Amino acid sequence: MEVPMNLDQATFHVEKTESLKLKEVIFKIKPGIKEQKRLFRTSLYKLTIIAEANNKGYEFAGYDLNDKLISQLEKDPSRFLVGAEPPFLCGTNWPASGIAEVVEANNVPLDSLIVTDGNNVLATIYNDEIPILSNWLKNLIN
Numbered sequence: 001m002e003v004p005m006n007l008d009q010a011t012f013h014v015e016k017t018e019s020l021k022l023k024e025v026i027f028k029i030k031p032g033i034k035e036q037k038r039l040f041r042t043s044l045y046k047l048t049i050i051a052e053a054n055n056k057g058y059e060f061a062g063y064d065l066n067d068k069l070i071s072q073l074e075k076d077p078s079r080f081l082v083g084a085e086p087p088f089l090c091g092t093n094w095p096a097s098g099i100a101e102v103v104e105a106n107n108v109p110l111d112s113l114i115v116t117d118g119n120n121v122l123a124t125i126y127n128d129e130i131p132i133l134s135n136w137l138k139n140l141i142n
Contacts, residue, residue, distance in 0.1 A: 025115065025123040026052040027136065042066065049082070051089060051115045053123035058087040058115055073134050077113055077127070086118035 028050050037043050049060045060082045073080050078093035092103045092110045098118050106121040108114055113125040113133075125133060 060089055070134055070137050077130050089115050
């Protein structure tokens with residue numbers, strides 16, 4: 001099947017669409033993972049994840065890191081969310097939310113994770129980088 005392409009429209013779209021600004025993201029944790037042992041459930045691990053981009057650090061403090069969270073990152077990264085208030089480390093499938101507006105305004109690939117302050121994309125973690133992040137988090141709790 002042949003799809004005709006309107007070159008004028010394509011050129012207009014390219015000229016009016018701002019290009020993505022790629023950023024290198026470095027993840028680290030603050031020293032001292034706090035293990036919270038529970039009698040009838042698995043332990044919780046509270047830690048502070050830091051994402052550094054453009055020489056700024058964005059902290060996600062005291063988050064419960066467990067197998068369920070990592071499993072969600074592996075199976076459905078689009079609905080992954082860390083952070084109760086900005087900044088967020090999140091997927092892109094949050095329809096009718098501020099995150100959806102940020103994703104659309106910044107042309108973020110829909111299979112990525114982003115670090116956002118609620119208004120801007122501070123960093124992008126592309127789909128092929130998610131398994132590396134997931135393995136890194138697994139190693140923290142094992």
